[in-house]
Amino acid sequence: MSQPASSTYPMPAAELDAITDAALLALRAFVGIAVRSVEGSPVTLAQFRVLALLAENGPQSAGALAALADVDPSTVTRMCDRLVRVRLVKRHVDRSDRRSVTVVLTDLGGQVVEDITHRRRMELSRVLRGMPKSRRAQLLKLLGELAAIAQENLGREKLVPLLHERV
Numbered sequence: 001m002s003q004p005a006s007s008t009y010p011m012p013a014a015e016l017d018a019i020t021d022a023a024l025l026a027l028r029a030f031v032g033i034a035v036r037s038v039e040g041s042p043v044t045l046a047q048f049r050v051l052a053l054l055a056e057n058g059p060q061s062a063g064a065l066a067a068l069a070d071v072d073p074s075t076v077t078r079m080c081d082r083l084v085r086v087r088l089v090k091r092h093v094d095r096s097d098r099r100s101v102t103v104v105l106t107d108l109g110g111q112v113v114e115d116i117t118h119r120r121r122m123e124l125s126r127v128l129r130g131m132p133k134s135r136r137a138q139l140l141k142l143l144g145e146l147a148a149i150a151q152e153n154l155g156r157e158k159l160v161p162l163l164h165e166r167v
Helices: 013-038 045-057 062-069 073-085 107-128 133-154 156-164
Strands: 089-094 097-105
Touching: 013 045, 013 107, 045 062, 045 073, 045 089, 045 097, 045 107, 062 073, 062 097, 073 089, 097 107
Parallel strands: none
Antiparallel strands: 089 097
16 A cells, blocks of 8 residues: 655665765756756746646736745836736736736747746657666656655645646
C-alpha cells in the first residue's frame, strides 16, 4: 500500500543533500530551456508566465492575476501595460462598474503561448531522447511523483505555468 503524497519520509542529511544537488542541476537545465524558449519572442520570461496564467485560467482581474503569479499587483499592472501595447492582452472595463477591469488574452497572445510552449517541448524532447529507453518509464513515474508532491506542497496556482505545459 503506497503512502499519500503528503507523507514525509526520514532521510539522512547526506542523502537529502545529494538529491537536492541533483534536483538543482535538473532545475538549472529546465530554467535554461525556459529562458531559451522566449528568446526572439516579443515577451520576457515573466511576461510569458502571465500569458500562460491567462491561457490556463481565462480572463482575470489584475489583482487575481497578481495573486496567481504571486507578485505585487503594481507589477502585474506594469506588465499588462506592456502586453497591451504589443497586443498580447486586452483590458475590458465593466460597463456597470468602470473600476472593474479584466485582463484578457488576445488571439495573438494565445499564439505566443502556443509557440513558446512548442519551443520548450521541442528542446525538452531533444534532451529526453538522450535518456536510455530502459530508464524512460522510471523517469516518467518519478517526475509524476515529484510534480504531485510539489503541487501539494506549493499549491496548484504556483505550478500553473508548468501544468499548462503538460507536465
